[in-house]
Amino acid sequence: MKPTPKPGGAGQRFWDFFASVKLSFVLLLSLALASVLGTLLPQKEHVSVYVQQFGEAGARLILGLRLDDMYHAPWFLLLLALLAANLVICSLNRLPLTLKLMAKEPAEEIKRARPAQAGLTLAGTPADHLARAEAALRQAVGPVTQGQDGPTQVLYAEKGAWSRLGVYVVHLSVLVIMSGAVVGNLWGFAGFINLNQGSTTDHLDLDNGGQIPLGFALRLDQFTVEFHPDGMPKEYRSDITFLENGQEVDKVVLMVNHPAQRHGIDFYQASYGQSVTRLRANFIQDGQTQVVALAHGQWTDLPGGGKALLIEARPEVNMGGMYQGPVARVGYQPPQGEPMALTAFQAGAKIPMRGGPVSFEILELESTPYSGIQVKYDPGVWLIWVGCTLMVAGFVVAFYFAHRKVWLRLTPAGKGRCRIEIAGSTNKNRLGLTRLLERLSARLAAGVAQGE
Amino acid sequence: MEALSNNLLVAVTFAYLLASVGYLAGWVIKKAPVLGLAASVLTWAALIAHTAAIILRWLASYEIGADHAPFSNLFESLVFFGWTLALLYLIIELKTKLRPIGAFAMPLAFFAMLYALKLDPAIKPLLPALKSNWLIAHVITCFLGYAGFGVSAALSLMYLVTGKGQSPDDRRFLVLDELIYQTVVVGFILLTAGIVTGSIWANSAWGTYWSWDPKETWSLITWLVYAALLHSRYMRGWQGARVAVFSLVGFVCVLFTYFGVNLLLSGLHSYAR
Known part of the structure; x- marks a missing residue:
């Protein structure tokens, strides 16, 4: 029985709508069209980018429809959810019938031969030819069921009934892949670690903001880039040590295409660069100059009270005709009062200074290589691979295997002759069935020629 | 050499x-x-x-x-x-x-x-990003798939050019119709395999099996269009010329995935320029 509501009602119409191929067709094309839009509009950019490109009104529309992160917009996810619902309902709708077709007893088929597609008349009675016809059919199709339809001897065989399930495997695979993505989104995380050579970290910055602890630590022992003779990069390599409770527990090498894993968390070589770690600067206070060394992100006590740290620095900034050289942002905490951020330029540079009681001048920037490491934990990824495998296997079954049925009807044709009619049916690839029947016909004819 | x-x-x-x-x-x-x-x-x-x-x-x-x-x-x-x-x-x-x-x-x-x-x-x-055993599997499956769609588009063009005023039940056109479908199926299975191998590769190179990069997205768009074509067979009135036109539209998507993305959109596949 179909699990459908009573016919005719609104429920039935709703069910039929969700079970229809038309809906699948429209949804597939809608998803395609929406995806085109997503590749034309810049994604995940700052509001200002949209305002600049599309104006105030355009930007408001884009942000309102969440087109700036379209593939995660509620309406896009709704389209995907509708497709999933369509798949489920359409499959539930058809599966009972398919199972019934698969489970059909061969005996039931004996008297239901399709119209003959080929035929031949041979000398001898049906009984004379029965054994040979049975052998030919068994070889061409499979186990043969024999029956009687009036004066006619009927031989019936079928194969590939299981292939009717191929399409359900494909539909299931789409759902498995979708569920893998959902699992990854709900229980997984993705983030980034920028690690200076020689440094250790035990947490990561999440892509969508915030920090979480790893539960263990990793140290970048060395970062190296190898180049080809023509200057193209050959290999990026991070030598990493994992630490647990301060103890070294494992050493791994990260390269592009060679990630490492620890406790289910994957680490990928993603980027690299030089990061400024220390700033040697002139500290100028009330006309007095002293040389200080400031560390990145760590407060250093200054002579005469107060503290300072290096917030960030760039080795080369070009500010048109005004200034060209290194620039650093320094955080300064006076002995009393609020902390402030100051900008420092190369010592001796002619910059129109805003007068302040305190300033810094860059003497030297010390830098060290860093490695950008992508971090991922995705408990749903195995579902993706299971889904992909099911999908490809399902396609092969759905497209290249058919449920074929073949009937041979042997009827006395008078004057000691026998008429053999060949009929067949298939759920796909009619051309293939026709070829099969032709081969079978040729075999039956040839067998007789040999026998006589 | x-x-x-x-x-x-x-x-x-x-x-x-x-x-x-x-x-x-x-x-x-x-x-x-x-x-x-x-x-x-x-x-x-x-x-x-x-x-x-x-x-x-x-x-x-x-x-x-x-x-x-x-x-x-x-x-x-x-x-x-x-x-x-x-x-x-x-x-x-x-x-x-x-x-x-x-x-x-x-x-x-x-x-x-x-x-x-x-x-x-x-x-x-x-380049370091391309140093992977998946390169060969990914490229072979994708391009055999593209070839399936290409030949299907050629068949479709032939169907449309020679089909004017002919009965759609003419045996030659039935054969062409069937061939258009069969080549799309070949292309579709191989494109799927190409996307899968690409995902496995991306997962080990970039840390994610899918990142909505323009090349990935366009391969998905192509996949969706051909998936719609394969489903259109089960709707009334979608045989012959309509499917031929559809297959041509699909191939335009293939060409955009192959060339257009690299020329017009930026993304991770830029080495293929």
Whole structure:
């Protein structure tokens, strides 16, 4: 029985709508069209980018429809959810019938031969030819069921009934892949670690903001880039040590295409660069100059009270005709009062200074290589691979295997002759069935020629 | 070895052009079927030379220390695309004996090769991102898939050009209709395999199996369009000319995935420029 509501009602119409191929067709094309839009509009950019490109009104529309992160917009996810619902309902709708077709007893088929597609008349009675016809059919199709339809001897065989399930495997695979993505989104995380050579970290910055602890630590022992003779990069390599409770527990090498894993968390070589770690600067206070060394992100006590740290620095900034050289942002905490951020330029540079009681001048920037490491934990990824495998296997079954049925009807044709009619049916690839029947016909004819 | 490979590719390109003309002439000039036969012989010879050129280039890459299969940039992919198109066409010719299809399919192989000849054929070492065993599986599945869609588009064009005023029940058109469908199926399964191998690779290179990069997204768009085409078979009125037009639209998506994304959109696949 179909699990459908009573016919005719609104429920039935709703069910039929969700079970229809038309809906699948429209949804597939809608998803395609929406995806085109997503590749034309810049994604995940700052509001200002949209305002600049599309104006105030355009930007408001884009942000309102969440087109700036379209593939995660509620309406896009709704389209995907509708497709999933369509798949489920359409499959539930058809599966009972398919199972019934698969489970059909061969005996039931004996008297239901399709119209003959080929035929031949041979000398001898049906009984004379029965054994040979049975052998030919068994070889061409499979186990043969024999029956009687009036004066006619009927031989019936079928194969590939299981292939009717191929399409359900494909539909299931789409759902498995979708569920893998959902699992990854709900229980997984993705983030980034920028690690200076020689440094250790035990947490990561999440892509969508915030920090979480790893539960263990990793140290970048060395970062190296190898180049080809023509200057193209050959290999990026991070030598990493994992630490647990301060103890070294494992050493791994990260390269592009060679990630490492620890406790289910994957680490990928993603980027690299030089990061400024220390700033040697002139500290100028009330006309007095002293040389200080400031560390990145760590407060250093200054002579005469107060503290300072290096917030960030760039080795080369070009500010048109005004200034060209290194620039650093320094955080300064006076002995009393609020902390402030100051900008420092190369010592001796002619910059129109805003007068302040305190300033810094860059003497030297010390830098060290860093490695950008992508971090991922995705408990749903195995579902993706299971889904992909099911999908490809399902396609092969759905497209290249058919449920074929073949009937041979042997009827006395008078004057000691026998008429053999060949009929067949298939759920796909009619051309293939026709070829099969032709081969079978040729075999039956040839067998007789040999026998006589 | 590299020079020999490049010279062979020039010869192959001209052979594909000649074969295209031969197939066309053999089809239009009904009294000279020998032209079609000559085109077949030429295409087979060219495919063998084409195969040799690709193998030579592969060997040359190891000889000069670049050490990779010839599937790493636009030049190499175009050469391989031309090869897959010629191969798939010849398989269909063997199975159906319908040489006029060559007049529509072989120009595609020719244009792919012609485009390749305009590019720099130098063998370069691989970027770190491309150093993966998945490169070969990914490129072979994708381009065999593209070839399936390409031949399907050629068949569709043939259907539309020759189909005017003909009964859609004509046996020849039923065969064409079936072939359009079969080649789309081949392309669809291989494109799926190509997307899957690409995902597995991306998962180990970039840490995510899917990142909505424009190339990924366009391959998905192509997949969705062909998925819709395959479902259209189960709707009333979607046979013949409509499916032929659909298959052409699908191939435009393929071409955009292949060329348009690299030329017009930025993303992770920029080395294929």
